Amino acid sequence: MNLLNNWLLPGQVAYVVVCVAATGVLLLLARWDGLTLADLGLDAAGVRRGLRWAPLLAGAVLLVLVLLLAVPAGQDVFRDARAVDLSLGQVLWRALVRVPFGTVLLEETAFRGVLWAMIRRRRGTAWATAVSSVLFGLWHLMPSRGLNRSNTAVGEVFGGGSAGVVPAVAAAIVAMIAAGAVLCELRRRSGSLLAPAALHWAVNGFSYAFTWAANRWWLAG
Template sequence: MPDVRVNGAVAVLAAANVMNNRVAPRLGPLTSAVATGLLVAMARRNGLTWEEMGFHRAARGARLGGALAAGVAAGYAAGVALPATRRFFHDERALSLSRARLLEEVLLQVPIGTVLLEEVGFRGVLYGMLRRSHGHAAASAVSSVLFGLWHVLPSMDMARANPALGRLAAGEPPGEGPGPSGADTARVVAGSVVTTAAAGALFCELRGRGGLLAPALLHLATNSLGYLFARLAAARDAPASATGPGTGRRRTGLT
């Protein structure tokens, strides 16, 4: 039955979400790789073809996703260059990392721990199962809503690590000062769920045009480049906030 298959896929994703965000974040790539394998095996056992899961149109997906990734890079560069928007890149999840850990996040945690599982899980397996039984509109809507709910735990961390972006997600002016807490954090979470659900709908449309590769490349650029541009933003601010003569950088715990 379709609902049983979908429930099984959701259970695998929910378990991986808790593992990656609360139990063993550093093991995210391993957890996500195992969960992805389980989801693909479940889908194949229930008759989904590789094409139904989005494993097709690789050349078109590479062109479309590559163009969108370049657009993300250009947008981030403009955001870092402007003082009014640079504050949104101040994220302690990136700024507190050593260079080695930053490379781990950009090259391993994000591609395998985040993008692989989320794209195969939500735009591949879940979307494919739902589309077979309920059509494109329902598949896109349900998988996107679940993708939004998937971000409840990460958005709680974002509210603490990036106060400016947290206030923006909560619908508040992105001024200076402490980030949201208490009831404000609930608004940050709600705002993040809505925005990521909308992103999920966009990714579903990209999947229809370029298979899984198109949304995967956009997703990868959005997350991995976010870490790199957070460091660039800190470097741009460093001369104005250096803590000692000749230091040339702000003390942010960077190595």
């Protein structure tokens, strides 16, 4: 899947199509394994709980981004070439289509939905969270390859040259393992797949929007 999205079919529309198709396959696999909607956190009660969590999580992400932007030490986080050079239309596409219906849909269904539920039923919550989080971290190996060159804050820590690639990727994987554990715990506490999906979308989608806007109206000088 990562090969398709990062090398073979890197286009924006193709990315979403591949993610939606892969999500469908995962849901068929879950049904074949005997998982219910409740096991996946997608039953009616789970959806209602997730909808209650969503605005709180989105608000928390917005607050963190505003604080980072307001503090000089945090502003380098927003100097990221992956969003700075986008047009307004491209930013809206990424935040409102690519992220929720591509990245979040596939990754949450895979790691906090199907995989987590399968392992939890067989080995318990701790194993489900550990395995899911490690695999989620490794999933980001390929997308993190150019992180030290595209993001100023990461480049300052690890260096922007080829020597900084390996440590930057390793740090990104560790960070994503930790993020995966947080999302799994949110999935457990909320009883809903929508809660980690909302947090995941808020972090990715708002980051695109804040980075794009900040470099035009806040950090331009």
